[in-house]
Amino acid sequence: MSNKEYLEELGKLQLELVKLQEWIxxxxxxxxxxxxxxxxxxxxxxxxxxxxxxxxxxxxxxxLGVPTERExxxxxxxxxxxxxxxxxxxxxxxxxxxxxxGVERVMGFATAEQVQEFFRSCPEFERMLLRSGIIxxxxxxxxxxxxxxxxxxxxxxxxxKRWKLSPMDLKSREFWVEYSKAKDEMFTYTDIKQAPWWxxxxxxxxxxxxxxxxxxxxxxxYEDLTPPKLxxxxxxxxxxxxxxxITDQTFVPEVY
Numbered sequence: 577m578s579n580k581e582y583l584e585e586l587g588k589l590q591l592e593l594v595k596l597q598e599w600i601x602x603x604x605x606x607x608x609x610x611x612x613x614x615x616x617x618x619x620x621x622x623x624x625x626x627x628x629x630x631x632x633x634x635x636x637x638x639x640l641g642v643p644t645e646r647e648x649x650x651x652x653x654x655x656x657x658x659x660x661x662x663x664x665x666x667x668x669x670x671x672x673x674x675x676x677x678g679v680e681r682v683m684g685f686a687t688a689e690q691v692q693e694f695f696r697s698c699p700e701f702e703r704m705l706l707r708s709g710i711i712x713x714x715x716x717x718x719x720x721x722x723x724x725x726x727x728x729x730x731x732x733x734x735x736x737k738r739w740k741l742s743p744m745d746l747k748s749r750e751f752w753v754e755y756s757k758a759k760d761e762m763f764t765y766t767d768i769k770q771a772p773w774w775x776x777x778x779x780x781x782x783x784x785x786x787x788x789x790x791x792x793x794x795x796x797x798y799e800d801l802t803p804p805k806l807x808x809x810x811x812x813x814x815x816x817x818x819x820x821x822i823t824d825q826t827f828v829p830e831v832y
Contacts, residue, residue: 582782589789590629597630597666599798604663606710609792610672613717614755615745616727618778622717622785623668626792636661639670652676652694653701660710673698677762679744682754695765702771712771713795715788716759717778721752 600607611619627635638659647655653673661667676694680686686694705712719727728749731737748755767773774791778784 577782582786585786586625589786589793592793593626593789594629595800595802596793596796596798597634598801600666601634601664602801605796606661606663607666607796608661608669608705608710608712609666610669610674610714611717612671612674612715613778614719614724615748616724617717617719618781618784619670619717621781622788623670625785626668626789634664635666635668637668637670674762678755678758681758682751683744683747698766699768702768706770711796713792714771714773715776716773717776717784719778723779
């Protein structure tokens with residue numbers, strides 16, 4: 577897919593996302609979209625394309641860091657609950673409570689008992705969300721070993737992207753098979769009928785973004801509530817206003 581084709585399709589989808597946003601706001605819907613997958617699978621890039629034309633007061637991104645010592649003693653799902661949407665909001669989780677079944681399990685941050693309790697609790701927790709009126713959509717971004725390695729190397733080579741690679745990301749390369757096993761078992765317990773996992777083939781970033789956004793738009797029936805075109809009112813007439821001297825203000829140097 578050429579960049580021109582990609583941008584044309586992306587523009588069409590982003591216009592539909594604006595319509596979806598207005599529908600969610602007008603109808604008081606509560607939407608949660610979870611993005612999970614391998615490191616460098618393209619979750620963040622897709623989230624950026626979804627949100628870049630939307631109102632951050634309506635569509636919010638949640639990407640939690642490492643839990644604090646206090647949070648580690650809480651009920652596991654407790655730290656995520658405050659970020660759930662109110663009426664008229666959509667929340668995109670850039671990684672979520674599924675950390676327990678993935679990185680926490682593989683890297684030894686959670687015990688076997690904690691993981692098994694997660695598998696028991698998670699489907700019930702998500703069914704509770706659904707019963708409360710939340711629309712829950714879950715995406716898993718699937719990327720091949722070869723493509724992940726290529727993307728990791730590209731980040732290493734580009735100083736502006738190295739921040740995307742954490743020591744934990746690099747460590748995950750050593751446990752590729754363990755992550756695969758963990759993902760398979762996670763699906764066994766949490767790919768429930770009421771909230772299934774939708775797998776995105778993410779080896780091609782452009783197609784992955786378009787496919788994911790297109791699918792998201794099909795999950796919530798909506799109508800076009802785009803605000804009508806506005807007319808710019810005339811500016812207030814000048815009634816003797818005098819601007820202070822430019823020398824009284826401090827300007828950013830014009831380097832360019």
